[in-house]
Amino acid sequence: MTWPMLFGVLSLMTFQLTDSAFVGQLGGDPLAALGFTVPMQQLVSGMYVGLGIATTAIISRTLGQGEDLRAQRLGGLVITIGACLALTLCLSVWLLQNVILDLLGAELALRPVIRGYWAPWLVSAWTGAMLYFSYAVCRANGDTRLPGYIMIFTSLLNIALDPLYIFVFGWGLPGAAWATITAFGLGALITYPTLVRRQWLRLDLLQLKLLAAIRQLGGIMAPAMVSQLMPPVSAMLATALVAGFGSAAVGAWGLGTRLEFFSIVVVLALTMSMPPMVGRLRGAGELETIRKLVRLAVRFIVVWQLAIGLIWLAASGFVAELFSRDAQVQEVLFDYLIRVPLSYSGLGVCILMVSVNNALGMPMRALLISTLRLFACYLPLLWVGSRLGGLTGLMTGALIGNLLAGASAYLLYRQGMSRLRQEA
Numbered sequence: 001m002t003w004p005m006l007f008g009v010l011s012l013m014t015f016q017l018t019d020s021a022f023v024g025q026l027g028g029d030p031l032a033a034l035g036f037t038v039p040m041q042q043l044v045s046g047m048y049v050g051l052g053i054a055t056t057a058i059i060s061r062t063l064g065q066g067e068d069l070r071a072q073r074l075g076g077l078v079i080t081i082g083a084c085l086a087l088t089l090c091l092s093v094w095l096l097q098n099v100i101l102d103l104l105g106a107e108l109a110l111r112p113v114i115r116g117y118w119a120p121w122l123v124s125a126w127t128g129a130m131l132y133f134s135y136a137v138c139r140a141n142g143d144t145r146l147p148g149y150i151m152i153f154t155s156l157l158n159i160a161l162d163p164l165y166i167f168v169f170g171w172g173l174p175g176a177a178w179a180t181i182t183a184f185g186l187g188a189l190i191t192y193p194t195l196v197r198r199q200w201l202r203l204d205l206l207q208l209k210l211l212a213a214i215r216q217l218g219g220i221m222a223p224a225m226v227s228q229l230m231p232p233v234s235a236m237l238a239t240a241l242v243a244g245f246g247s248a249a250v251g252a253w254g255l256g257t258r259l260e261f262f263s264i265v266v267v268l269a270l271t272m273s274m275p276p277m278v279g280r281l282r283g284a285g286e287l288e289t290i291r292k293l294v295r296l297a298v299r300f301i302v303v304w305q306l307a308i309g310l311i312w313l314a315a316s317g318f319v320a321e322l323f324s325r326d327a328q329v330q331e332v333l334f335d336y337l338i339r340v341p342l343s344y345s346g347l348g349v350c351i352l353m354v355s356v357n358n359a360l361g362m363p364m365r366a367l368l369i370s371t372l373r374l375f376a377c378y379l380p381l382l383w384v385g386s387r388l389g390g391l392t393g394l395m396t397g398a399l400i401g402n403l404l405a406g407a408s409a410y411l412l413y414r415q416g417m418s419r420l421r422q423e424a
Contacts, residue, residue, distance in 0.1 A: 030173040043093070063141065
C-alpha cells in the first residue's frame with residue numbers, strides 16, 4: 001500500500017520544487033512572495049489532512065464491521081463537510097490577508113506581488129483540498145493505486161504547464177497557481193466519477209444518522225485537525241523570525257521548507273499507508289503485531305532520513321546555485337542545507353508517531369506529540385539559536401529541536417501502547 005503513495009507524493013513534491021525553480025528565475029521578490037505563502041499553504045493543507053485522517057480511521061473501521069452502505073454515506077459526508085471547511089478557510093485567508101502579512105513581517109514593497117498571487121493560489125488550494133478528500137475515501141476503502149496514479153498525472157501536467165503559463169503566456173508568479181488549478185481540476189474530474197462508479201460515495205446523507213456520524217467524525221477530526229494546523233502556525237512564527245534577517249533569508253527559508261517536504265516523502269507515504277493497517281490490527285486486538293510494525297517503520301525512517309540528510313549536505317553548494325540566482329539567497333540556503341536536513345530522522349519519527357496514535361484511537365496523545373514538538377522543542381530552540389548565533393544559530397536550533405521532538409514522540413507512543421496493553 002505504501003509504494004503507490006510513495007511515487008504519488010514524490011511526484012507531488014517534485015512539482016512543488018519545480019514551481020520553486022521556475023519562480024526563482026523570475027527574481028528575488030516573487031521567490032520571497034512564495035516564501036510567505038508556504039505557511040498559509042500548510043494551514044490549508046493541515047485542515048484537509050486532519051479531515052483525511054478521520055476519514056481513513058472511521059470508514060475503514062465501518063467497512064470492517066460490514067456496514068458498506070453506511071461507509072458510502074460517510075464518504076459523502078466527508079466530501080460535503082470538507083468542501084465547506086476548505087471554502088471557509090480560503091475565504092478567511094483572503095479577507096484577512098493584510099493582517100496575516102503584518103504578522104508574517106512581509107515588506108510593503110512585496111504586498112502587491114503577494115496579493116496578485118494569492119487570488120489564484122487560494123482557488124488552487126480549494127481545488128487541491130477537494131482532490132485530497134477523494135484520495136482519503138480511496139485509501140479508506142483500501143485503494144492506494146488510484147490516488148498514486150492521479151498524483152503522478154497531476155504533477156506531470158503541472159510541470160508541463162508551468163513554463164507555458166509563467167513564461168510563454170507571461171502570467172508570471174500567478175501562472176504557477178493557474179497551472180495547479182488546471183491540473184487538480186482535471187484530476188478531480190477523474191477521481192469523483194470513479195468513486196461514484198465504485199459505490200464508495202453516496203450523497204443521500206439524510207438516510208444517515210447525521211448527528212451521530214458528525215459526532216463520530218469530529219471525535220477524531222478535531223484533535224487531528226488541530227494537530228495538523230499546528231505546523232503552519234509554527235511555520236508562520238518561524239517565518240516571522242526569519243523575516244527579521246531580510247527578504248533573501250525568507251526566500252531561502254521557503255526553498256528550504258519545500259526541500260524538507262521533498263526529503264520526508266517516504267515518511268508521508270507511510271503516514272498514508274500505515275493507518276488503515278494499524279486501525280484494522282487495533283480492531284482485532286493484535287497489539288504485538290502493531291508494536292513490531294511500528295518498530296520496523298521507525299528503524300527504517302531513522303536510517304533512511306539520515307542518508308537523505310547526508311546527501312543534501314554533500315550537494316548543498318550545487319543545490320543552492322540551482323534554485324536561485326541571488327547570491328544572498330544561495331548563501332542562506334547553503335547554511336540551511338548543511339544543518340537542518342541532518343535532523344529529518346527525528347522529524348520523520350515524530351510525524352509517523354502522530355499518524356500511528358491517531359490510528360490507534362488516541363488522537364489526544366497525537367495532539368500532545370505535535371504540541372510538544374513545535375512549542376516545547378522546535379520554536380523555543382529556533383528563538384534561542386537566533387539570539388545566540390543569528391540566522392546560523394536559528395538553523396542549528398531547528399536541527400536540535402527536531403531531534404528532541406523525535407525522541408519525545410517515540411517515548412509518548414510507547415507509553416500509550418503500554419496503557420493499551422494494560423487495558424487489554
